[in-house]
Amino acid sequence: MDLSFETIPAFVWVFITIYVIYWINNPRVNKNEPPMVPYKFPIIGHTLDYFFNAENFLAECRQKYGDPFNIYVLGQVNTIAGNEIAQEVYNTDVFNLPSAMQDIFPLHLVLKSHNPETIGQVIKTVREGITANLPLYTGRMQKQIMISINKEIGNCSNPKLIITTNENFAGIIARPLADILVGQEISKKEDVVKAFADFTKDFLSIVAIPPILSFIHPKVHIQFIALLLIFGWSPIGKHVTTLKKHLRPVLExxxxxxxxxxxxxxxxxxxxxxxxxxxxxxxxVITDDYLNKICEFLFIIVVVSIHTTSSHITCALYEFAGRPELWDDIYEEQVRIDKECNGELSSQLINKMVKLDSFVRESLRNTIPVAASPHRCLETYTLKNGMTIPKGRVVQTYIMDIHYNTTTYGPEPRTFLPYHGLENNLSASKTDKNYFIFGSGRHACPGRFFAVNEIKVGLHKLILNYHIKTPSGKTEKKVQIGPFAFPPVSGLIFENRKK
Structure with missing residues (x-):
C-alpha cells in the first residue's frame, strides 16, 4: 500500500487519539487497593474476557488473587467482591446500588422522575402497600394467574410444545401485578397487561446498545443514549401512553x-x-403532570419486578421439567394442599408448600449471573481486611462465588439440592450470606416476599394442571450472555393431567 503525504496526518491523529484515550483510561490503582489483575491489551483491558468467558475468567482471578480483586472493563476499574467481602459491601451505606446502575441501566433517561428520592418512595410503597397486605392479595393473585395460564398455555389435551416460554411468563406475572398496582378494573384491560409485560423487554433494547463509547468514559455512552431519546427514539413511550389513557378516568x-x-x-x-x-x-385534580408522575412511579415498580420474576419462574419450570425424580414428591404436596383449601389458596397454605419452597430456593440459587448488582463507593472506604476502595469505584458482586461456595453447599456446590432449604430451615425469600438472589442485609429486595409467593402460586397451579417436561427429557442449559444468565430456549412440553 502506497502512503501519500496527505495520509500521514490522518495516521498521526489516529495515534494521538488512541494515546489520549489510553492515558485517560489508564487505571491508577493505589497500593492499599485490592490487587489489579494484569491484562494484555491497553484500553480493552479485561473486557473481552469478562463478556465472553466470564465464568472461567473470574474463577481464575479469584483463585490467584483472592477476594476482592480489580479488573479493567469498558474503560474503568471494577472491584469484584466474592463470598468473603460482598456481605460487607451490602451492609455498608457507603456502597450504593442505584448510583452504579445508572451507568448500565439508565432508567432515569426515560422515566424522568426516577431519582434516589423516588427509589426510597418505591421501597416504602412495596413494603407498606404490597408486602404488608400479602394475605389480602392472595385470592386476587391466584385468580389472575389462572386467567393468564388459561390464556398463555390453555388446553393441552395433546402435548403442546411452547417455545417462547419466558415471554409467556412475562404475561402471566404481569397480570396479578397489574391487579395490585392499578386495581381490578384497569387490570382487565389487555393492553395494560401487555404494556406491563413488554415494558422491561422494550427498555432492554436501550440497554442492549453496545457500550463502545464507554471505553472513553461511561458517561459518554449515557449521553449518546440521551441524544437518541431527545431525537425521538423511545421504545417504551407507547406503554406509558396506554397506562395514562386508562388511569385518568379511574383516578378522576x-x-x-x-x-x-x-x-x-x-x-x-x-x-x-x-x-x-x-x-x-x-x-x-388529575393534571397531566400528576398523571405522568403516577405512571412513571408505577413503571419503576414494573421494571424491577416483572422481568426478573418471569425469568425466575421460567427457570424453575425448566428445573422441574428436567428432573423427573422430583415430580411425584412435589406434585403430591400440591395435591394435598389443593384438597385442604378446595382450590382457594390462603397465605397460610402457601407457607405450607415447604417442598415447593425449598425447590424454588434451589432453583433461584442456580438461576444466577456470574457477576451482577454493581455498587458505587460514595466515599473512600477501608474494608475490614485493610484494603481500601476509593471513592467512585464500582464494586461488582461475584454471585457465582457466593452461591457455589463449598463451605455451605458441599464439595460439589453446583449439584442441584432440591431440599437444602427445607433441611436447613431456609425459605426461598430468606436472604443470608450464601444466598444473594434478592440482595442482602438492609438493602435486600423489599418485593421478594410477593415475588416468591407469585412464583409458588404459579408453579402450584401449573403442576396441578399439567405434566411438564423438556423435549430432551433432561435439564436444559441456561443461556449465558456475557456474565448474565437467561432461561433456556428449547421450550417446554405441557400436557393436561387427568382429573
Missing amino acids: KRLEDKKILDDKYEPPLDIIEYLMDSPEYETK
Missing part, C-alpha cells in the same frame, strides 16, 4: 367519590389508592 372517579361520600368512601385495595393517600401524591 375516585377523587369525585371521595368528595361525595367523604367518610363513607370505601378505598379499593391497590397501589394507586395507596399513592393518592400519601402526602407525596395527594392531589385534588
Whole structure:
C-alpha cells in the first residue's frame, strides 16, 4: 500500500487519539487497593474476557488473587467482591446500588422522575402497600394467574410444545401485578397487561446498545443514549401512553367519590389508592403532570419486578421439567394442599408448600449471573481486611462465588439440592450470606416476599394442571450472555393431567 503525504496526518491523529484515550483510561490503582489483575491489551483491558468467558475468567482471578480483586472493563476499574467481602459491601451505606446502575441501566433517561428520592418512595410503597397486605392479595393473585395460564398455555389435551416460554411468563406475572398496582378494573384491560409485560423487554433494547463509547468514559455512552431519546427514539413511550389513557378516568372517579361520600368512601385495595393517600401524591385534580408522575412511579415498580420474576419462574419450570425424580414428591404436596383449601389458596397454605419452597430456593440459587448488582463507593472506604476502595469505584458482586461456595453447599456446590432449604430451615425469600438472589442485609429486595409467593402460586397451579417436561427429557442449559444468565430456549412440553 502506497502512503501519500496527505495520509500521514490522518495516521498521526489516529495515534494521538488512541494515546489520549489510553492515558485517560489508564487505571491508577493505589497500593492499599485490592490487587489489579494484569491484562494484555491497553484500553480493552479485561473486557473481552469478562463478556465472553466470564465464568472461567473470574474463577481464575479469584483463585490467584483472592477476594476482592480489580479488573479493567469498558474503560474503568471494577472491584469484584466474592463470598468473603460482598456481605460487607451490602451492609455498608457507603456502597450504593442505584448510583452504579445508572451507568448500565439508565432508567432515569426515560422515566424522568426516577431519582434516589423516588427509589426510597418505591421501597416504602412495596413494603407498606404490597408486602404488608400479602394475605389480602392472595385470592386476587391466584385468580389472575389462572386467567393468564388459561390464556398463555390453555388446553393441552395433546402435548403442546411452547417455545417462547419466558415471554409467556412475562404475561402471566404481569397480570396479578397489574391487579395490585392499578386495581381490578384497569387490570382487565389487555393492553395494560401487555404494556406491563413488554415494558422491561422494550427498555432492554436501550440497554442492549453496545457500550463502545464507554471505553472513553461511561458517561459518554449515557449521553449518546440521551441524544437518541431527545431525537425521538423511545421504545417504551407507547406503554406509558396506554397506562395514562386508562388511569385518568379511574383516578378522576375516585377523587369525585371521595368528595361525595367523604367518610363513607370505601378505598379499593391497590397501589394507586395507596399513592393518592400519601402526602407525596395527594392531589385534588388529575393534571397531566400528576398523571405522568403516577405512571412513571408505577413503571419503576414494573421494571424491577416483572422481568426478573418471569425469568425466575421460567427457570424453575425448566428445573422441574428436567428432573423427573422430583415430580411425584412435589406434585403430591400440591395435591394435598389443593384438597385442604378446595382450590382457594390462603397465605397460610402457601407457607405450607415447604417442598415447593425449598425447590424454588434451589432453583433461584442456580438461576444466577456470574457477576451482577454493581455498587458505587460514595466515599473512600477501608474494608475490614485493610484494603481500601476509593471513592467512585464500582464494586461488582461475584454471585457465582457466593452461591457455589463449598463451605455451605458441599464439595460439589453446583449439584442441584432440591431440599437444602427445607433441611436447613431456609425459605426461598430468606436472604443470608450464601444466598444473594434478592440482595442482602438492609438493602435486600423489599418485593421478594410477593415475588416468591407469585412464583409458588404459579408453579402450584401449573403442576396441578399439567405434566411438564423438556423435549430432551433432561435439564436444559441456561443461556449465558456475557456474565448474565437467561432461561433456556428449547421450550417446554405441557400436557393436561387427568382429573
